[in-house]
Amino acid sequence: MNEKGNLSINSENFLPIIKKWLYTDKDIFVRELVSNACDAVTKLEKLSHLGEAEISENEKFEIHVVLDQDQHTLQIMDNGIGMTADEIKKYINQIAFSGATDFLAKFQEKAEQENEIIGHFGLGFYSAFMVADKVEIDTLSYQKDAQAAKWICEGGIDYEMASGSRDSRGTTITLFLGADGKEFLEESTLYSALRKYCSFMPVPIFVDVIKELSEEEKAAEKKEANTLHISPEDAAGLTKEGALEKLGEKNIEDAEEPKPLNDTTPLWQKQPKDCTDEDYKAFYHKVFLDMNDPLFWIHLNMDYPFRLKGILYFPKLVEHMDVMEGEIKLYSNQVYIADNIKEVVPEFLLLLKGVLDCPDMPLNVSRSALQNDGYVEKMNSYITKKVADKLTQLFKNDRSAYEGFWDDIGIFIKYGCMREEKFYDKVKDSLLYKTTDGVYETLSEYLEKNKENHENKLFFVSDENLQAQYIRLFKEQGLEAAILSTTVDKPFVSFLEYKNPGLKVQRIDADITDTLHQKEDTEISEAQKQADEYTNNRMETLFRGFLNNDSIKVNVESLKTENVSAMILLSEDSRRMMEMMEAYGSGADLKAMFANIKPEETLVLNRSNGLVKYLLAMSEKEDQKEDTEILCHQVYDLALMSHRPLSSEEMTRFIDRSNTILEKLASLEIHK
Numbered sequence: 001m002n003e004k005g006n007l008s009i010n011s012e013n014f015l016p017i018i019k020k021w022l023y024t025d026k027d028i029f030v031r032e033l034v035s036n037a038c039d040a041v042t043k044l045e046k047l048s049h050l051g052e053a054e055i056s057e058n059e060k061f062e063i064h065v066v067l068d069q070d071q072h073t074l075q076i077m078d079n080g081i082g083m084t085a086d087e088i089k090k091y092i093n094q095i096a097f098s099g100a101t102d103f104l105a106k107f108q109e110k111a112e113q114e115n116e117i118i119g120h121f122g123l124g125f126y127s128a129f130m131v132a133d134k135v136e137i138d139t140l141s142y143q144k145d146a147q148a149a150k151w152i153c154e155g156g157i158d159y160e161m162a163s164g165s166r167d168s169r170g171t172t173i174t175l176f177l178g179a180d181g182k183e184f185l186e187e188s189t190l191y192s193a194l195r196k197y198c199s200f201m202p203v204p205i206f207v208d209v210i211k212e213l214s215e216e217e218k219a220a221e222k223k224e225a226n227t228l229h230i231s232p233e234d235a236a237g238l239t240k241e242g243a244l245e246k247l248g249e250k251n252i253e254d255a256e257e258p259k260p261l262n263d264t265t266p267l268w269q270k271q272p273k274d275c276t277d278e279d280y281k282a283f284y285h286k287v288f289l290d291m292n293d294p295l296f297w298i299h300l301n302m303d304y305p306f307r308l309k310g311i312l313y314f315p316k317l318v319e320h321m322d323v324m325e326g327e328i329k330l331y332s333n334q335v336y337i338a339d340n341i342k343e344v345v346p347e348f349l350l351l352l353k354g355v356l357d358c359p360d361m362p363l364n365v366s367r368s369a370l371q372n373d374g375y376v377e378k379m380n381s382y383i384t385k386k387v388a389d390k391l392t393q394l395f396k397n398d399r400s401a402y403e404g405f406w407d408d409i410g411i412f413i414k415y416g417c418m419r420e421e422k423f424y425d426k427v428k429d430s431l432l433y434k435t436t437d438g439v440y441e442t443l444s445e446y447l448e449k450n451k452e453n454h455e456n457k458l459f460f461v462s463d464e465n466l467q468a469q470y471i472r473l474f475k476e477q478g479l480e481a482a483i484l485s486t487t488v489d490k491p492f493v494s495f496l497e498y499k500n501p502g503l504k505v506q507r508i509d510a511d512i513t514d515t516l517h518q519k520e521d522t523e524i525s526e527a528q529k530q531a532d533e534y535t536n537n538r539m540e541t542l543f544r545g546f547l548n549n550d551s552i553k554v555n556v557e558s559l560k561t562e563n564v565s566a567m568i569l570l571s572e573d574s575r576r577m578m579e580m581m582e583a584y585g586s587g588a589d590l591k592a593m594f595a596n597i598k599p600e601e602t603l604v605l606n607r608s609n610g611l612v613k614y615l616l617a618m619s620e621k622e623d624q625k626e627d628t629e630i631l632c633h634q635v636y637d638l639a640l641m642s643h644r645p646l647s648s649e650e651m652t653r654f655i656d657r658s659n660t661i662l663e664k665l666a667s668l669e670i671h672k
């Protein structure tokens with residue numbers, strides 16, 4: 001006898017709301033229904049352990065997903081716990097049991113904010129209606145003398161119950177795919193949803209696809225079925241696959257053992273001591289579709305005070321890419337939830353690749369609620385600590401390997417330091433700086449090594465090519481600078497100073513007082529000082545006039561090297577200010593604010609250099625004014641070129657002028 005009724009919820013809008021709002025990704029019904037099937041198996045196994053259910057010894061638990069393209073149905077079958085008619089009424093009909101009414105009330109307010117919810121609400125089963133016009137449950141409970149029961153619902157609030165047709169324990173859910181679900185008739189769409197959500201579910205999943213057949217194929221199949229000696233009654237309604245299956249039953253030895261779609265014991269669930277390097281690498285390749293090997297990894301394995309398992313990989317930096325792009329996959333009991341949820345994972349870890357399984361995480365809340373959740377906070381600090389521990393261990397125990405990784409992991413670590421104070425505190429002594437000498441040093445190693453020349457000062461290079469000239473000068477003096485050339489280094493430099501009071505971090509072209517200056521042996525006389533000042537002023541006036549730049553400073557100094565005629569210095573503060581302007585300067589307010597700030601540019605003329613010596617002498621002769629001007633421009637351009645790239649106009653002028661100079665030189669030679 002059939003029984004009809006309606007779902008005991010108050011809102012008639014229930015299913016439409018589910019359809020529209022509950023899940024933004026339609027394919028989530030795959031996760032919900034297959035995970036229900038897994039749950040059904042797990043529950044039965046538990047009961048059997050407790051001696052409350054009988055399972056035959058060699059029974060295999062399996063889930064079968066059957067797509068029938070001809071009938072437009074999708075079935076999910078399990079041999080789990082099953083349900084009695086009463087249980088269907090309780091767990092399926094009375095949706096109020098899962099707090100749905102409450103949920104709806106709350107949810108309607110929030111419905112506007114899409115993507116808000118990441119987990120599910122104990123309404124998983126009803127996600128079937130996102131793709132199906134009609135859903136059927138056919139189920140037989142494990143309980144003694146249970147009767148199979150059937151439940152049919154066409155998407156409204158009415159349902160129908162009848163006796164079921166399953167003759168073995170378990171549940172078959174049949175979805176009659178409607179217009180909203182027709183893409184799941186495609187084998188590839190179904191497979192990609194299954195791979196996305198079910199790849200690591202704990203019960204083996206097998207997929208069968210029954211193809212849609214043309215009339216001819218149907219006729220041919222009938223013929224084939226007949227030749228296979230299947231009775232006409234059997235053949236009726238059997239597809240080709242069905243027929244072959246029948247055949248398969250007859251030739252069981254030939255048939256290859258079908259492979260499940262999923263890996264029921266993913267690596268993260270194993271004990272770290274049972275996993276080899278090869279296992280970790282293979283898992284990485286498979287999950288992240290990355291051909292490269294990861295550098296190293298961290299296996300998280302915690303049971304108390306909360307459960308958290310997972311593997312975090314440090315990927316190799318993709319060449320020519322300044323930013324790392326990570327991928328953290330979140331699972332709950334081997335059921336995939338989502339990727340890169342920044343509310344759950346410390347933000348800087350999103351630069352890594354990995355899997356995290358957090359069965360205790362409250363997923364049925366909004367994202368913002370999750371962010372303030374105590375559990376998430378504890379989990380975050382646990383993961384952060386584990387990552388920091390791994391890094392400091394590597395640094396201590398295998399410095400050369402750690403140095404080898406640094407170019408790849410440095411960006412991540414620096415970013416992490418700026419995002420998480422606690423992380424910085426743990427790893428600060430393991431931060432490395434690659435120097436212009438090609439070695440890796442910690443800050444204290446660098447400072448110790450260079451304290452003779454400059455105390456508590458870290459020099460750095462932001463562009464090895466552009467600053468090649470300065471680097472050469474540094475090297476000639478036996479000095480070294482750290483190479484800080486990635487995007488994360490700009491803010492990191494300020495961060496470093498903030499964290500190390502007293503430390504000054506300067507770009508290599510900011511100042512030469514400590515590094516390239518000739519150290520005076522004797523006290524400079526008052527007369528000499530005055531003479532120097534006079535020369536400085538004279539040259540400054542000269543250059544300001546020729547360059548048409550009244551803010552440039554000119555200093556004539558004796559550098560330790562003779563090879564360089566002039567250098568341009570830009571004070572550290574000025575440069576940072578200009579960089580800030582470049583970064584944020586589009587706003588009118590800021591433009592106005594910066595309008596009056598002129599960069600403090602200094603041209604240092606090297607008195608030890610032959611050309612400069614000539615220039616100083618020539619500049620005092622009135623009749624050589626023309627040549628002096630040419631030389632001043634050329635010396636300035638040479639300095640500029642090792643400071644920044646010339647603009648195309650500057651370059652044209654430089655080339656023209658070089659030609660003029662060489663022509664003069666050649667004509668002098670020939671008239672000798």
Ligand code: ADP
Binds near residue numbers: 039080092
């Ligand atoms: P949840 O899984 O969070 O409890 P669902 O809406 O997904 O919520 O399922 C509701 C209930 O229906 C389940 O708790 C379970 O009791 C029952 N159920 C759903 N699918 C199955 C199944 N395949 N086998 C047995 N029971 C099921």
Ligand code: MG
Binds near residue numbers: 032035036122124
């Ligand atoms: Mg469920």
